[in-house]
């Protein structure tokens with residue numbers, strides 16, 4: 001029988017895993033875990049915002065299927081994504097006599113997924129784990145592709161691994177407790193997927209902004225499924241970011257990261273930076289003769305429909321330029337730009353003249 005919740009299957013060098021998406025799917029987690037061949041015990045890792053109610057919901061669903069589930073909860077926020085938290089979790093796992101055949105389940109946003117995934121990759125040289133993303137950013141982005149990491153004081157995600165989960169299970173209903181701003185910034189990453197590979201998805205976003213901003217169950221589940229499938233497809237083809245495909249997911253990120261970094265990660269949410277970054281990239285592409293004004297205008301209109309920023313004021317330009325220069329995707333001193341060649345078709349370019357970048361940046365960022 002076909003599984004209506006199956007959004008995609010990710011293929012990787014060590015096998016494959018399903019991405020399942022549904023409205024209310026968390027209640028079936030016990031069955032899903034059993035089907036994957038795990039009988040427990042399970043170690044749920046979550047944060048202080050998400051454990052109640054979603055971690056508890058997962059725990060209850062597992063117990064209903066006769067699977068014993070322990071839980072570890074850490075303080076919500078990026079500041080917890082570090083080696084100290086990992087050490088605490090290792091100790092907790094040892095105290096509970098966790099074994100290599102047992103299962104870790106990460107229930108939360110990207111911070112939980114990255115930290116719990118990092119612990120899973122390293123504890124006993126690797127234990128299986130499942131991602132249960134509860135933020136929009138973690139659903140359409142962080143939970144898929146096997147990048148797991150913790151931060152160092154010197155920078156984000158400096159220690160980590162490629163370590164693939166056994167499954168990604170996304171319950172779109174869990175997004176109802178996100179604030180409006182969090183929802184908007186999450187939609188930015190999904191809109192990005194449309195721009196880079198799926199013109200029809202852009203049409204859906206344009207025609208249904210109100211329903212999607214209100215998280216209408218059927219439509220939002222469908223759109224998130226589609227968006228997760230896009231990321232799944234890209235990472236399946238380019239698991240370790242070596243073939244020039246996975247980098248296309250960085251559309252809008254060169255300027256976006258620089259905005260976040262130059263404001264010390266305190267002012268822009270990630271998706272908001274990406275939104276301004278996509279506008280900048282569209283204008284750069286227009287100056288490069290790749291796309292026309294109409295597609296630039298579509299960016300502006302669509303992102304505005306989702307309450308996303310299309311420019312940024314009161315930015316320290318020196319700090320911004322320094323952050324751009326440090327962009328990790330830069331190659332031999334020149335930024336590697338992800339640009340659109342047309343709607344639904346992204347490419348990379350290393351030959352964007354500095355003057356074009358400066359002109360676009362001074363138009364949008366001041």
Ligand SMILES: NC(=O)c1ccc[n+]([C@@H]2O[C@H](COP(=O)([O-])OP(=O)(O)OC[C@H]3O[C@@H](n4cnc5c(N)ncnc54)[C@H](O)[C@@H]3O)[C@@H](O)[C@H]2O)c1
Nearest residue numbers: 049076109110111112134135137138141142147174177178
């Ligand atoms: N591994 C990857 O490929 C990848 C990709 C992108 C981002 N990331 C990482 O993901 C992190 C950002 O992810 P994020 O934005 O989800 O951050 P996050 O995990 O900090 O979540 C943001 C906030 O939302 C709360 N939250 C999560 N789900 C909720 C819900 N359903 N209802 C109410 N509140 C909820 C969290 O407790 C937190 O306070 C960063 O650390 C980033 O480096 C990783």
